[in-house]
Amino acid sequence: MAEHRGKVRSYFVNRLFKKVIFPESDIVGLDLRFEKQRLWLQRAAIAGAVGIILFSTYAWWNSYDNNKTHVDKMDNYVETYCIERNESCIGKTRKLEKADFKGILPALDNLQKAAQIYPTLLRENEDSVPVSMRLGLYQGYQLSPSAHEAYYRVLNKVFLRHIAVYLYNQIAEQLKAGVTDDSEGFLYQNLKVYLMLREEYVKKLDPELLQVWMSDEWEKDFDIHSNDQERLQAHLKALLQSDIIPVKQTELEDRALVDNSRKILLSKERSLQLYWQVKEEAEGVKLSPFSVSSELGEPVTRVFASQRGGDILALEIPGLFTYEGYCGFFKNEVKRVVKDSLEENWVLGLKEQGLMNKTQSKKLTRDIQELYFDEYIKRWKELVYLFEIIRLSDIDTTVRMLDTASIPNSPMRRLLQKVGQNTMLLCESEAEKIANASALDSTLKMGQAVGIATAGSILNRKRRLEAARNKGKKEKDPALMVAEVFEPLFKLVHHDPENETYRKEEFYPILEKLGEVRELLNKPQAEMSWTKRNDAIGDLEGIADQMALHQPVKDWIDYIIDRSKSLINHVVDDRETAAAREKEREEAEAAAKAAIKKAEDEEKDRQKKIADMNKQWQDKVLAEYNKLQEFYPLSEDGKDMPLPSFAKFFGPGGTLDQFFDEHLATYINKAIWRFSDNPLGLSRNLLKSFREAEAIQDGFFPSGSQASVSFYLSAEDLVGTEVEQFSLLLGEQKFEYAFGPTRESKLEWPANGTKIQFMTSSGARVALQQYGEWAWFRILDDEVMPTGNKLVFTTGDAIMECKMRVDSIVNPFYLVHSKVLSSFDLPQRLN
Structure with missing residues (x-):
């Protein structure tokens, strides 16, 4: 690449210094402490x-999670409910025939839990919503009303129907089993509760x-x-806290069941039904019973037994x-029950005004009271008559009993x-109770005997009893019938605590004489006398009769008198006849000795x-x-x-x-061969031996x-080849038979020798032959056993x-x- 030869431009660097670094140079400080503070801030x-x-x-996430958890819970509960009650969820309906509370309970629980996930809140009261569920994510306003509505709908459409069906079936079962006097009240209440769920009676719920x-x-359901x-x-x-949707009559088709129940209840005495209802309600109140243990205590066992x-x-x-059961419960309860019953005529299908008048109300009340008082009298009679004096078997027991009884x-x-x-x-009014309490305090201060603590109350009732009797017949209190039955008993122990002591009671002389009898029985036996016995027991008997x-x-009292007499007579008789009994004992001993000596002498004579x-x-x-x-x-x-020897012995x-006549005739009865003595x-x-000897004789x-x-002998049959004649020689006597007419021949024994032979064409054949005076017996014994009166002789x-x-009477041959x-034998000794 060729080297760049052009002029270097500083545009970017120039603008960086002039526009950024230099203008902000003031914010750069040289104070390190300040710089650190600024950095931490x-x-x-x-x-x-x-x-x-x-x-x-x-x-936000927490609110989301909480709301999602609640929504998931509700979804789970609803899903579980749908599984438990699938038919309810998909809208299917069917006629319910039997209540299944245990079966529907899981579904109800799930729906209830779903309804309880979100509290029932108003939109105006948003402060009640937990903060952790806000931030615009709270779903309670949308879900809670629907959940509650669904829960209450199921309560009405499912739970309430199960209750109605349960009550329906109960009534049906009771009608099928038959309605008794004891079950009338149950049927009435069952019908009443059932009808409350019906559409036309829901206002009576x-x-x-x-x-x-x-x-x-x-x-009561064990399941x-x-x-x-x-x-x-x-x-x-x-x-019950929601708006109930009542059961329509068409849902259960119960018209016949209700009509039959009403018909049965109307055929029964109304007063008896209500009386049983009062008794059932009394059981629920748990009134304190009259208990012999708590009211009379352990001392009662020293005097009485059941x-x-x-x-x-x-x-x-x-x-x-x-008394408390009557005044504190029955008296007011019967009025309430009658009033409620007359207001509940709808249960029996009657018009509500049908019996709502004072005359009928009074009559119904009086009928129930009569049933109550009849049973009241019966129960108290049964109790009182179960008391009897303990068994007085001896003086000590009687004294211990009288110690407590007197x-x-x-x-x-x-x-x-x-x-x-x-x-x-x-029944006493509140004012009378206060007055009696004051009288009780003063009475206790006087130190009177135990038992008059309730005297003021009883006396007040006695006075009112007398006043009630003086009223007109129409105003007479029906409770008087109970008092009249038991008055002969309780009047014995009534007295006025203000003017008299318990010694003025009619029963006091009885207690006093019981004490005297107790003193007599407690004396040493030597001090008892007929006079004292007559004084104490006779006085008690006289007062009781009077x-x-x-x-x-x-x-x-009669039992105590009789047993006391018997026990004292026994003691007195024992003491007064002791000498006679001693003399009798001595005479008896002497007689016994004489009898023993006589018996010994007789035994010696007997032995000799x-x-x-x-x-x-x-x-x-x-x-x-x-x-x-x-x-x-x-x-x-x-x-x-030898026949002479045989005759001499037998x-x-x-x-x-001879021996029998001389020695045994006195002791043996020959007619029946038994010992006469x-x-x-x-x-x-x-x-x-002697019975056999008599038979031989x-x-x-x-x-x-x-x-x-x-x-x-007479011939019956002769058979055999070439046999022409049968011959029996008995000594010089002869019996023959040769196929001719039979005739009876007389023979006699004794005879010397016996011979039996059959004659044939070839000569005589001897069958049997014996010698001597007993020859005939030997032949019969050996060969021709007599069977009944038949003899059989055979040869070949x-x-x-x-x-x-x-x-003879006895057959000697037999x-x-x-x-x-x-086999004849004689014992070696007579004894």
Whole structure:
């Protein structure tokens, strides 16, 4: 490149110095401190500007983020709601048949949370909007109204319809199960709450009643937990704070259900329905019951027990049936209930003015009062009649009972006072309460006995009771019917605390005499006498009769009198008859000794007698029997027993008969073979032996002391090849049969030898043959056992059947065959 040879121009440099550097030369300082300050100020300004920019950016971003978070939350809640209640979101509708509070609760919760994201604010009150959500990004004004509107719309269109369906189904189930006296009030209230939700009765809506009713129903539903109950109650509260969209009749088609419910309720006694309603409301108020434990205390157990068993301290009466329950609740509540009932005729489909007159109102009130007072009387009667005096089993128990029963603060007296306090139902005014309180203070200062603390109040009521009785019949207080029933009891313990002490009570003489009986029973037994017994117990009995006590007081006193008499009589009788009893004891001991000696002597005589009898039994009877045991028929394999020996032992007047007549006839009844008396302890085996011996005697000795048996044979059938005739030889006697007419032949035993044979064309065939006097028995025993009265003889194919008949009562042949003779045995000893 060629070198530039031209003239150098200084235009740019010249203008830099003249226009920039030189004009601004004044701002350049030589003071270093000042220059540093200026530099730091410049830096601070820059930093501040940057900070403002960053803060503004952060504030805007924070507002954006907060608003976006709220919008996202609402979007999530709405989306979740749409999932839970898809049909509601897409606009589909269907008829609801069953309430599902637990099912719709998540959807309601989500929509409620969406509505609570932004507070309900007016545009004029922008200061209430958090700063962190401003800067022109706040969305609450647009979203909050829509969320609240959607929430309340769902509360009306969904939640309220579920409540209506729930109440509808409850009424339907109750009608299906049947309406009882106990459930009438429930049906009425259920119908009332249901109708409040209807379009034509929405002006009658009682938000508090609806909340209480549904809260109670949710508490009774085991599927709905306590946390769910609180959430449902919150939704219901929100619903009632909005403009309710009532349920139209066409939505549930409930005309028949409502008409049936009204028809049933109108068929029932109105007063009974309202009375049950009053009782239900009393349970909600939780009136203090009359408790025996708190009102009478532990001392009552020392005097009384419960007739039905159990702890008497556990007995109680509901608070509605006490003086406070009547005056503090029922008296005013019944008027309110009647008034409300007459104003609620719309529930029953009646015109509101239909019963709104004083006459009908008074009649309805009086009917309810009568139901109440009837139950009032019943409950107090049941309680009082359950009290009975504890079991007085001995003097110590009776004394301990009278220790408590006879004092001024006796449980008897206190019970009667409590009966009076709670059955004289004449309510005091506030002025009377103040006056009675003053009288009470003065009475307590006087140091009167326990029990008169309420005397002023009771006396005042007693005076007003007398005044009320003097009024005209039309003005008579219905509460008097209770007082009239129990007056015979509570009048026993009433007195005027201003002028008298409790000693002037009608019941005081009873307590005084109970104390005297207690003193008598508490004395040593030696000091008790008939006179003292008659004085104390007789006086108590006389006073009780004179006062004509009513039940159950009469039963209490009569039982104490009877038991005291019995216990003292026992003590006195024991003491006065001690000598006689001692003499009787000595005589008894002497008689016992004599009886023992007599028994010992008798035992010695018995032992001697049985020993002598055993010796004679063994020497005379057993010795002879042992000799005969080896002979037939006592021994199946033995030789034939000589008939004289057989007759001497078994025959009439023989050895056994003689011994029985001489030694055993006194102790044995031969008719039934039982011991008529057995002081010697004779063996029961002896009865068996002599019973068998009698059977042997009846069979072998039918007509005398010699053994003989008459029997008859007749042929029945003869079969066999070539058999022509049957022959039986019994000693010299002969029985034959040869296929001809049958005839009965008489044979007699004893006979020496027996032979049985069948005749054929070829000669005689001997079937059986035995020798000796017992031959016939041996044949029957060995071969031809008699079956009933039938004998069968056989040899080869030859068979002869005969029928046998015996004259004697006992068949001797059967005795031999059945082993009665061969098994006959005598005991070694008689005892």
